[in-house]
Amino acid sequence: MNKNGITSLAAEKARDNSVWVHDLSWDGRGVARREDGRVLMIYGALPGDSVHARVLNEPKKGPVDATIGTMIQESPQRVPHPCPHYAQGCPASQLGAVRREFSLEWKHNHLVETLRRIGGLEGVFVEPVIPSPKQWRYRERLEFQIKQGMNGLDMGYMGQSGLVSILDCRLGSVTIREPFAKLRENLSILEPHQHLGSRVPLRLLLRDDGRGKAIAVLYVMTKGPVDSRPLEDWLKTGGFGGWEIRRVRNQKLRFVSSELVITSGNPTVQIRIAGRDLILTATSFSQVNRKAANVMVDLMLEQINPDGRLLDLYGGYGRFGLAYADRGGEALVVDSAPDALESGRAYVRNTGLLVKYQENDLGRDDLSGIDASSFDAAIIDPPHAGADGAVVDLLNGRGPERLIYVSCHPAALARDLKLLSGYHVDLIVPIDMFPSTSDLETLVILDRK
Incomplete structure (x- = not known):
């Protein structure tokens, strides 16, 4: 064990990490207990799985961070996941891999x-x-990260090993699906601007506007000025009802503190209440x-x-x-x-x-x-x-x-x-x-x- 309390690779190999998963953590990781009593939190594992876990991080105290090394026997609760990104490590819909009745029972x-x-x-x-x-296509709001990868700019969710490239999120509403696909097709517009997605992180918020279209908010994480021209050109390809580009100094506060750089169209959300329409700004909260x-x-x-x-x-x-x-x-x-x-x-x-x-x-x-x-x-x-x-x-x-x-x-x-x-x-x-x-x-x- 090194000075930071992390188990060495040799020590891990000497220990039997074959476990039976009995529960899920609040963030969807499989929970198992090793023979020595340590609790393992295993990415991708589900209750009923028997796995040989590959340890990622073993501190002196607290849960051991792990992923599936080898699947020994799958849980009888498992069903084929409808989204191909699940197998690529996407963390967005872990319980889509079990029977729906079981997921409701587990939540209860x-x-x-x-x-x-x-x-x-x-x-x-x-x-x-x-x-x-609805079990799928119910979310009226999705947020993606945009980062520079080995093959240029990419969009997706952060998984255990980094950004998971998303082609289509099955949780998102049908209204969001086509504009997202168009933006993916046109990421090349941003490629010449190497600072975007690297030195200048980007977050893309997509929302169903309640009128049959999607709207977008692009958060640009920078303390300096924003050159919005390439970002505008990119957003115009999405066919949105409206969009905004916002500058954010602290990404954790992006939903409560951001500066509007430029807007186009009608980036608002319409909610029907008691037979009349209420209009929300693009950044205001509503249930997904x-x-x-x-x-x-x-x-x-x-x-x-x-x-x-x-x-x-x-x-x-x-x-x-x-x-x-x-x-x-x-x-x-x-x-x-x-x-x-x-x-x-x-x-x-x-x-x-x-x-x-x-x-x-x-x-x-x-x-x-x-x-x-x-x-x-x-x-x-x-x-x-x-x-x-x-x-x-x-x-x-x-x-x-x-x-x-x-x-x-x-x-x-x-x-x-x-x-x-x-x-x-x-x-x-x-x-x-x-x-x-x-x-x-x-x-x-x-x-x-």
Whole structure:
């Protein structure tokens, strides 16, 4: 073992890494336990596989990073994956290689175990996972990396061994498919500009605009000026309804902090709510699986009185609040994204629905001005990391009688349910918002103790 705690190749060969995979990690890697007790996280492995693992990284403590060296016996749950990129190491749809019934069962069991282990919720009944109406071609938003490779510029997803070249992502909607193919065909337009995809990283966001076309946002990661001319020429080949080129200084903050360089056409997203159209900017958040999201909204509406007051925290443009107001209630939507809030305000001005919007950074701002006790119910739909501490404190201290928590991350959900000590869990409904992946959306109904 070297000074960094990494096992040498000779030591790996001397150890038997033949294992049986019994579970999946949250990011879709197979989980197995070696004879010496060490846990292996194996790229490409699925529950029920027997494999000889090839160790990539073995630290002194924690899980061992590995990939499949040799498949000894395939899991009986395996089915042929419809996407050829899966065999090339694409991490986007690991559960597309197992029976759909098994993937739903695994997601359910994983949620139950996470709630027990992290949240301390023993014996709580979790409803069966509600399947998505579609398993493939459901995502209305995809993001690709553009990098210089051995054969020039390429587009794809980052896998365990680097960029996996993608010709067609089976998760993406049909609307996105053709424009993406056209951009791939015309990557040569960018080839003379060697700095693109190397010194200047590029990210391409594609979205279904809700009108039958796709739109694009090209993020250029640079602190200097952007020569947009070759990028414009390239985007024009995609046949988009509209597109934007944006400069970003920090790629981790690209969705919340970017500078518009140039725009063309109509790069907005149209969402139909209560018979009318709401218009979002290209960078505003919306659920990637619109049909499954509608199922979730309907479930939410069933759980609260129709003519009360709803507090919608982390609400964005107000998908929940607007649906509630359309039934006769009132809502206050609180979020930190000004563009999304303005989209909601414009919709309310046109419809007369009783929804107000308030801009607050729920992780940083003083929330003492929000009288949560004046509402009949609250709904929170926080980002992947879960609810901010100030929001948990607000709800525990003076939250309404009913609380609905919407989560896309079981571990963060389990942690927050434990912290929400002023409430008890009444109902847990998982929804397969992201079929063929290990991700899961969960709606939890809580009542005040």
